Amino acid sequence: MYPFIHIGRFSIGTFGILLWLAAVCACLVLHRNFRRWKINADAIGIVALCTVAGVIGSKLWHVLQEPHELMAHPLATIFDRAGFAWFGGLVVGILALMWQGRSYGIGRLAMLDLATSCAAVGYGVGRIGCLVSGDGDYGKPTTLPWGMGFPNGLVPTPAGVRVHPTPIYELIAALFIAWLLWRRGAPERPKPIGQLTGEYLILTGIARFLVEFIRINPPIYWGLTNAQMASIGSVVAGAALVLWARRRDVFLHIGSEVETAPAVTP
Numbered sequence: 281m282y283p284f285i286h287i288g289r290f291s292i293g294t295f296g297i298l299l300w301l302a303a304v305c306a307c308l309v310l311h312r313n314f315r316r317w318k319i320n321a322d323a324i325g326i327v328a329l330c331t332v333a334g335v336i337g338s339k340l341w342h343v344l345q346e347p348h349e350l351m352a353h354p355l356a357t358i359f360d361r362a363g364f365a366w367f368g369g370l371v372v373g374i375l376a377l378m379w380q381g382r383s384y385g386i387g388r389l390a391m392l393d394l395a396t397s398c399a400a401v402g403y404g405v406g407r408i409g410c411l412v413s414g415d416g417d418y419g420k421p422t423t424l425p426w427g428m429g430f431p432n433g434l435v436p437t438p439a440g441v442r443v444h445p446t447p448i449y450e451l452i453a454a455l456f457i458a459w460l461l462w463r464r465g466a467p468e469r470p471k472p473i474g475q476l477t478g479e480y481l482i483l484t485g486i487a488r489f490l491v492e493f494i495r496i497n498p499p500i501y502w503g504l505t506n507a508q509m510a511s512i513g514s515v516v517a518g519a520a521l522v523l524w525a526r527r528r529d530v531f532l533h534i535g536s537e538v539e540t541a542p543a544v545t546p
Contacts, residue, residue, distance in 0.1 A: 293413065294412045294413045295410065295412075295413040297409070298408050299335070299409055301405055302401075302403070302405035302406035303327050303328065303331045305398075305401050305402060305405050306398040306399065306401055306402030306405075307323050307324055307398070309397055309458070310323040310326065310327060310395055310398040311323035313395075313397065313462075313465070314394070316466070316467055317394065317532070326377070326380050326395075327398070327402075329376055329380065330376045330377055333372045333373055333375070333376035334369035334372055334373035334376070336372060337368040337370075337371055337373065338368045338372075370484075370514075374392065377392055378391065378392065386532075387473065389473045389474045389477060389525075390473050392476075392477040392480075393471070393475070393476040393477050393532065394465070394532075396461045396476045396477060397459075397461040397462040397465060398458075399480065400454045400457040400458035400461060400480065401454065401458045404451040404453075404455050407447040407448075407451050408448075410447045411445060411447035411448065414434055414435060414437075416434065416435030416496070417446060417447055417495070418437070418444065418445060418495075419443050419446040419495050419496065420443060420444060420494050420495070420496055422442060422444050422494075423442070426448075427444065428442060429441060429443070443496075444495075446491050446495050453487040453491075454484075454487070457480070457484060457487065461476055461483075464476060464479070470531045470532060471525075472525040472528060472530060473525060473528070473531060473532055474521050474522075474524060474525030475521075475525040475526065477518075477521060478517075478521030478522035478524075478525060479518065479522060480518070481514045481515065481517055481521065482514070482515050482518035482519060484514065485512070485513075485514030485518060486511070486515060488511045488514075489507075489508050489512065489515070492504075492505045492507050492511070
């Protein structure tokens with residue numbers, strides 16, 4: 281593993297490089313989605329703001345999960361290059377997207393729907409940054425032939441110990457989710473506004489819940505990790521949003537919300 285790339289006296293974190301690549305990939309997907317929906321919006325600016333907001337949110341969530349470390353070493357904990365929580369990035373990233381959806385006149389929920397596939401791609405590519413830096417997001421020890429060791433990672437594994445490369449599992453799941461939501465979000469087969477966002481919350485929640493069983497995060501509540509509890513909340517919120525969206529029956533049409541439920545004539 282290569283947590284840093286050293287160029288003379290300077291060092292560049294590989295996680296940061298992959299985070300940039302994740303933002304680029306997400307931007308390309310969002311731009312393509314804007315084009316097929318004929319929406320005039322700045323995908324680069326939207327993704328850039330959401331990336332910054334997501335990083336800040338994931339770091340803050342991680343820090344708040346470890347209050348004893350924050351109290352003992354506040355600056356070291358806040359500026360540590362390792363330690364980012366998926367759920368915090370998700371929440372703050374969603375808020376940033378909703379704010380921009382309103383600013384562009386697209387609509388808060390409509391913007392979330394348009395960004396589901398790009399969010400999944402960005403998350404998956406970003407997980408490879410966790411892999412190459414060895415920041416502790418790997419799994420439990422395994423004897424499987426694709427098990428990996430992280431002796432030189434930011435959070436090293438013991439010498440000779442091979443563990444589940446869970447970031448690779450999450451990349452595969454994220455790309456599948458992105459592909460599925462891209463197909464379901466086609467303009468030819470529009471879904472009620474909010475449904476794709478609900479499906480994203482359900483699918484990503486299930487994926488994260490399952491991978492936690494082989495990750496090294498300690499159980500906290502009823503044998504479940506903190507991330508699994510957040511995943512359950514994500515699935516519940518997603519299911520509620522899907523039901524609400526179907527009952528509301530409002531669709532996206534070239535950047536505007538249009539009521540398409542059949543009119544009731546007296």
